[in-house]
Amino acid sequence: MRLLAVLISAVWLCCQTVQAQVRNYDEMIAAGELKVAVYKDFAPYSFEQAGQPRGVDVELAEALAKALGVRLTLIWAPAGEKLDDDLRDYIWRASALHNQQLADLMMRVPYDRDYAQKRNEFGEMENGHVVMFGPYQNEQWQVAYDQRRLDKVGSVAVFDSHPIGVEVDSVPSFYLTSVFNGMLAGKTHHYPGVPQAFAAMKAGEVDAVMAMRGEIDWQVHEAADPQLALAQNAYPNMGKQLWEIGMAVHESNRQLAYAVEEALEGLIREGAVKTIYSHYGLRYDVPEMYQ
Amino acid sequence: MTQPARRQPFVLSLLLSAMLLSGQALAAVSDQDILQDPKNPEQIVTNGLGVQGQRYSPLDILNVDNVKELRPAWAFSFGGEKQRGQQAQPMIKDGVMYMTGSYSRVFAVDARTGKKLWQYDARLPDDIRPCCDVINRGVALYGDLVFFGTLDAKLVALNKDTGKVVWSKQVADHKEGYSISAAPLVINGKLITGVAGGEFGVVGKISAYDPKNGDLLWVRPTVEGHMGYVYKDGKAIENGISGGEAGKTWPGDLWKTGGAAPWLGGYYDPETNLLLFGTGNPAPWNSHLRPGDNLYSSSRLALNPDDGTIKWHFQSTPHDGWDYDGVNELVSFNYTEGGKEIKAAATADRNGFFYVLDRTNGKFIRGFPFVDKITWATGLDKDGRPIYNEASRPGAPGSDPKGSSVFVAPAFLGAKNWMPMAYNRDTGLFYVPSNEWGMDIWNEGIAYKKGAAFLGAGFTIKPLNEDYIGVLRAIDPITGKEVWRHKNYAPLWGGVLTTKGNLVFTGTPEGFLQAFNAKTGEKVWEFQTGSGVLGSPVTWEMDGEQYVSVLSGWGGAVPLWGGEVAKRIKDFNQGGMLWTFKLPKDLVAKH
Numbered sequence: 029m030r031l032l033a034v035l036i037s038a039v040w041l042c043c044q045t046v047q048a049q050v051r052n053y054d055e056m057i058a059a060g061e062l063k064v065a066v067y068k069d070f071a072p073y074s075f076e077q078a079g080q081p082r083g084v085d086v087e088l089a090e091a092l093a094k095a096l097g098v099r100l101t102l103i104w105a106p107a108g109e110k111l112d113d114d115l116r117d118y119i120w121r122a123s124a125l126h127n128q129q130l131a132d133l134m135m136r137v138p139y140d141r142d143y144a145q146k147r148n149e150f151g152e153m154e155n156g157h158v159v160m161f162g163p164y165q166n167e168q169w170q171v172a173y174d175q176r177r178l179d180k181v182g183s184v185a186v187f188d189s190h191p192i193g194v195e196v197d198s199v200p201s202f203y204l205t206s207v208f209n210g211m212l213a214g215k216t217h218h219y220p221g222v223p224q225a226f227a228a229m230k231a232g233e234v235d236a237v238m239a240m241r242g243e244i245d246w247q248v249h250e251a252a253d254p255q256l257a258l259a260q261n262a263y264p265n266m267g268k269q270l271w272e273i274g275m276a277v278h279e280s281n282r283q284l285a286y287a288v289e290e291a292l293e294g295l296i297r298e299g300a301v302k303t304i305y306s307h308y309g310l311r312y313d314v315p316e317m318y319q
Numbered sequence: 320m321t322q323p324a325r326r327q328p329f330v331l332s333l334l335l336s337a338m339l340l341s342g343q344a345l346a347a348v349s350d351q352d353i354l355q356d357p358k359n360p361e362q363i364v365t366n367g368l369g370v371q372g373q374r375y376s377p378l379d380i381l382n383v384d385n386v387k388e389l390r391p392a393w394a395f396s397f398g399g400e401k402q403r404g405q406q407a408q409p410m411i412k413d414g415v416m417y418m419t420g421s422y423s424r425v426f427a428v429d430a431r432t433g434k435k436l437w438q439y440d441a442r443l444p445d446d447i448r449p450c451c452d453v454i455n456r457g458v459a460l461y462g463d464l465v466f467f468g469t470l471d472a473k474l475v476a477l478n479k480d481t482g483k484v485v486w487s488k489q490v491a492d493h494k495e496g497y498s499i500s501a502a503p504l505v506i507n508g509k510l511i512t513g514v515a516g517g518e519f520g521v522v523g524k525i526s527a528y529d530p531k532n533g534d535l536l537w538v539r540p541t542v543e544g545h546m547g548y549v550y551k552d553g554k555a556i557e558n559g560i561s562g563g564e565a566g567k568t569w570p571g572d573l574w575k576t577g578g579a580a581p582w583l584g585g586y587y588d589p590e591t592n593l594l595l596f597g598t599g600n601p602a603p604w605n606s607h608l609r610p611g612d613n614l615y616s617s618s619r620l621a622l623n624p625d626d627g628t629i630k631w632h633f634q635s636t637p638h639d640g641w642d643y644d645g646v647n648e649l650v651s652f653n654y655t656e657g658g659k660e661i662k663a664a665a666t667a668d669r670n671g672f673f674y675v676l677d678r679t680n681g682k683f684i685r686g687f688p689f690v691d692k693i694t695w696a697t698g699l700d701k702d703g704r705p706i707y708n709e710a711s712r713p714g715a716p717g718s719d720p721k722g723s724s725v726f727v728a729p730a731f732l733g734a735k736n737w738m739p740m741a742y743n744r745d746t747g748l749f750y751v752p753s754n755e756w757g758m759d760i761w762n763e764g765i766a767y768k769k770g771a772a773f774l775g776a777g778f779t780i781k782p783l784n785e786d787y788i789g790v791l792r793a794i795d796p797i798t799g800k801e802v803w804r805h806k807n808y809a810p811l812w813g814g815v816l817t818t819k820g821n822l823v824f825t826g827t828p829e830g831f832l833q834a835f836n837a838k839t840g841e842k843v844w845e846f847q848t849g850s851g852v853l854g855s856p857v858t859w860e861m862d863g864e865q866y867v868s869v870l871s872g873w874g875g876a877v878p879l880w881g882g883e884v885a886k887r888i889k890d891f892n893q894g895g896m897l898w899t900f901k902l903p904k905d906l907v908a909k910h
Contacts, residue, residue: 067769068446106446110775111767124453126445136770143765148777167770196576197603199773205571205608206715213571213608220495240771268765268772 049130050120053283056132060098064089065118065131068104071223072246072308073136084242085135087304088164088295092133095291103131111137112154119278120157132277132284139163139274139315161285162292163272163315164301169200170244171259173236174229181236181259184212191215193225193234200238207265222247229256242310249309272315293318348412348460350507354589360860363411364460366502367739368857371651372586374741374816376858380865381902382820383836386844388906389867393433397426397872397895404874405895406737407457408502408814408855411868417479419455419502420895421874423469427482430861433899437482441469448496448516452874454853456584456737457502459510461530468499468512474528488533490514495521501584506594506624509536513581513596523580525596525620527627539627541598542577543568543614549626558626561615568612578602579616583646583737590651590662591679593630594622597646597666605776606640607715613638617645619666621681631681635668637704640712641695642731643670650749651678652742654797665796667740667751669733670695674703675796687799689792690734690753692783695727713760713776728757730780732810732876739855741815741823746837748793748802750823752811755783755790756884780884788887791815791825793840803840809887812875814855816867824867826852828877828891832869832898850894867900 056062066074066085074083081102093100103126108114117123118131137160146154171192173181178190187204188211194200196218205213217234219225225237226247236259237244248256263269277285295301296318305312348364356362357369360378368374381389397405403421410417416430423441428434447470459466464485465477471493476485490512491497497516504511510530514523523541528534537549537558544565548555565574578601585596601609601616617636620629636643649666664678671693674686683703695712696705711727732754740751758780766775782788789807794800813826822843823835828851834844851873858867872894877884 070769073770106448107769109768111769125447138767138770138772140765140767140772143767146764167772199768199771202603202605202608202773205573205603206605210570210608210610213573216571218572218576267774271772273770 050278050280051130051132052281053287056284057096057098061101062089062093062096062098062133063101063103063131064093065103065105065114065134067136068106069221070107072242072310074104084165084304084308084310087307088301089133089135091295091300091304092288092291095294096287103129105134115155115158115276119276130278132281133288134276136273137276139272157279158276159279159282159285160276161274162289163274163317164292164296165242165273166270166313166315167273168241168270169238169263169266170241171236171238171261172229172244172248172256173259175255175257177232177235181261183261184263187212187215187236189215190235191217191233192236192238193217193219193228194238195219195221195225198239203263203266204238226251245310246308347462350505353461353505362413363409363857363859366408366410366457366459366504366584367586367648368816370504370506370587370589372648372739373650373652373744374739374814374855375743376816376818378818378858378860378865379820380860380907381818381822381858381867383822383843385902385907386820386822386834389834389844389900389902391846392866392899392901394899395426395428395433395435395897397421397424397897399895401453402850402872402893402895404452404454404853405870405872406454406853406875407870409857409868409870409897410458410460411857411859412460412479414861415479416868416897417458417460417465418870418897419457419467421455421872422453423455423467423471425458425465425467425477425482426897427465427479428897430866430899433897439475439477439482439484441471441473441475443469444471444493447471447493447498449498449500452876452879454875455500459503459505461505461510464530466503466505466510466530468501468503470498470500472497472499472514472516474499474503474510474512474533476530476533486533488528488535490526491516491521491524497521501582504584504587505530506587509624511585511594511624513584515580515582521580522575522577523582523598525581525585525594525622525627527624537627539622539629541579541581541615541620542574544574547627559628561629568614570610573603573609576602577613577616579618581620581646582644583648586648586650587624588651588664588678591621592624593678594624595649595651595664595678596620596622597644597649599644599646600639600642604642605715606638606712609638611638617643619645619649619676619681621678633674633676633681633683633703635666635672635674636670641670641727643668643733645669646737647733647735648739649676649678650740650742652744652796654747656797663796665742665749667735667749667753669729669731669735670705671729671734672699672705673751673794673796673799685799689751689794689801690729690755690790692728692755692757693734694757714762724759724761726757726759728783729754730756730758731778732756732780736812736876738812738853739814741817743817743823743837745819745821746793747795747797748837749796750815750817750825750837751792751794752813752815752825753790753792754788754810756788756810757781757783782883782887788884789827791823791835793823793837805835805840805842809891810877810884812851812853812877816856816858818858824856824858824869826854826856826869826871828852828873828888830871830873830891832856832871846898846900848894848898849896851891864901864904869898871896871898
């Protein structure tokens with residue numbers, strides 16, 4: 029059923045009884061509310077702590093709503109099998125499983141021309157209903173390791189002998205179990221999420237954890253353990269080493285995209301975004317567009 | 320009883336109390352009722368018309384000669400806006416019909432009039448993750464309770480008269496991706512269910528509960544390396560690791576998240592006292608990440624119903640790289656060969672092969688293709704293991720150049736999917752709802768998941784023939800010969816029923832419930848139900864007349880697909896209707 033799951037949400041393709049409405053910019057301003065979709069349980073980007081919404085995406089969405097003069101309403105989105113599913117469910121078609129609710133804006137959508145222009149087997153744009161814009165963060169892979177058990181990570185080859193923790197069904201899992209003909213698969217340990225992989229490192233089950241840089245920075249920040257170090261290794265044969273994270277709106281809603289873009293650029297230039305990232309112990313590199 | 324003050328004559332009250340007593344005795348479904356189900360045509364208290372799942376009715380009031388007089392008696396709408404795939408098989412007990420609808424709903428309907436007696440709507444959380452539409456495949460009956468599984472992976476017990484919840488139990492955490500769509504079954508006083516959700520990196524399991532109160536009795540993980548448990552007085556007692564130990568057929572720790580979900584439930588064979596369940600594909604999907612057989616994924620398992628111990632297994636697709644779930648039903652049947660009675664079981668796998676196994680030990684007796692085109696394997700060896708065609712295994716994403724593609728048949732939706740086949744004891748044939756389709760799988764460019772970039776794979780399903788995908792086949796399990804076939808333009812997705820009246824019933828996505836001559840395959844009757852038929856038809860006797868019922872409502876997994884298959888089904892409307900037909904008494908003898 030794996031392949032089924034990939035396309036699962038296409039379930040709703042033919043069969044919506046209630047058509048979800050895309051709000052245009054004027055309607056959004058008149059309603060005084062910006063509805064923003066953020067991923068659920070995805071620290072440090074968007075998560076809940078003691079019942080309070082937290083995370084860089086949450087704070088940035090708040091700052092953007094404020095700049096537009098409206099209040100923020102968050103839509104917590106469980107991640108689908110692929111981003112295409114999330115965009116469909118929250119930006120252009122909605123899903124009966126989420127009460128047909130559409131967001132005006134979705135955070136953490138890559139700013140990647142190849143992806144945005146991707147076509148299906150019939151030559152149709154796969155994400156033609158969506159405008160992806162406003163890069164606000166660079167993303168890359170990162171390994172953190174415990175210096176008590178591992179001196180240094182010269183290359184990923186050390187994980188032939190040192191156990192490493194990854195989130196189940198994640199890119200680091202695909203990567204470490206397949207690279208070099210599966211040589212590292214035996215020492216790759218799977219956990220439900222990055223926090224659990226870090227807990228396993230603390231417990232001595234694994235010597236390192238691989239995840240996205242933001243996730244690693246946050247866990248290292250939270251652990252406050254001087255023996256935890258950030259590796260500088262390369263990731264040979266990794267499809268994409270570095271990418272940019274931005275936002276998405278419906279393609280009929282470019283006016284909102286322009287307004288958000290303008291607000292975002294101001295926040296980046298005045299250092300407000302960097303400050304938000306610092307709340308979570310995250311490094312911040314200004315994306316290329318603003319340099 | 321509108322005048323309670325009036326004294327009743329003694330005889331009348333005696334009669335009344337006798338009726339009430341017998342009414343109660345009738346009302347409770349017992350273990351005996353369940354085991355005898357195929358022999359009592361006035362009720363249907365098992366999914367499969369008998370625990371073996373043969374879907375054979377001994378009724379012959381309705382037969383191939385008079386079936387043209389079969390006509391609608393009543394119809395019942397599930398109502399609401401929740402018109403999605405309807406895949407349940409109705410149950411009938413004491414003139415009441417029980418069934419599930421899409422979105423985890425249960426209905427009880429007067430079998431004589433179609434009047435609704437009650438409806439139960441499960442309250443579903445926002446974050447359910449059903450794999451393949453919001454369908455459900457039916458209820459189980461036991462005592463005075465009606466059981467079903469929900470999309471958020473709960474077992475719910477309802478009072479059969481009121482529809483009120485008697486107990487509800489979380490079988491698995493829906494937040495991890497588990498759900499339940501199959502009908503549970505009750506065997507020897509135990510309520511047994513599988514789970515769906517293997518694609519989310521969870522581990523499949525089969526669990527048994529006390530039907531009275533929902534107490535967990537045993538649990539058996541379906542992936543090698545996981546401990547099974549029996550529960551005594553609320554305490555978990557270890558009952559052996561599935562497969563003995565971890566890591567024999569899996570690399571690294573991938574067995575911890577191995578999938579193999581038994582999402583289609585199972586059946587039971589009283590002669591060997593075995594539960595027969597199938598398991599889904601292994602995780603992760605990319606087979607290059609998990610060299611080895613990956614037990615017990617894509618397998619059939621025989622379990623002891625008392626404690627969930629695995630007695631034998633048969634793996635139809637070891638090291639599955641094509642999403643050929645091994646969940647399809649294993650139907651017990653006996654046949655005679657060389658003067659000896661063989662206790663066999665047959666299954667028509669997603670992978671395109673039909674297997675006949677010795678159900679006493681799981682040994683392979685014979686296997687043969689039941690669809691016209693199989694490219695992933697060139698055949699089966701003497702133990703039933705596939706002889707792979709490695710050129711048909713999808714490459715590791717990222718390893719081949721972008722755009723490189725392989726064509727594989729059958730498609731991952733299977734030569735036969737969930738829809739149950741039927742076995743006719745008179746003809747000795749299996750009636751198999753099959754589909755002729757293949758798939759292109761290719762490496763595509765960049766994809767993203769939850770903010771992370773990776774190289775993805777794309778795929779599309781392709782019909783193999785211009786004029787049909789679905790093929791209802793009559794297959795001789797002894798010779799491997801196809802006795803007849805009936806083609807259908809759209810893919811078949813509904814269950815099959817066969818009867819002593821030399822009839823085979825099944826539905827089509829085009830909306831027809833159809834009847835065929837079981838011996839010849841001639842279509843002898845059809846009725847347009849107004850939406851696609853994905854349910855499993857049943858037949859039973861009431862007041863001396865033979866009835867047929869089926870759910871109508873298009874949906875399920877097929878409409879998920881774009882590409883060429885979508886063109887064949889895009890005009891089919893949703894539905895949610897229970898149709899009941901009967902052969903009026905005065906027309907039986909006419910033919």
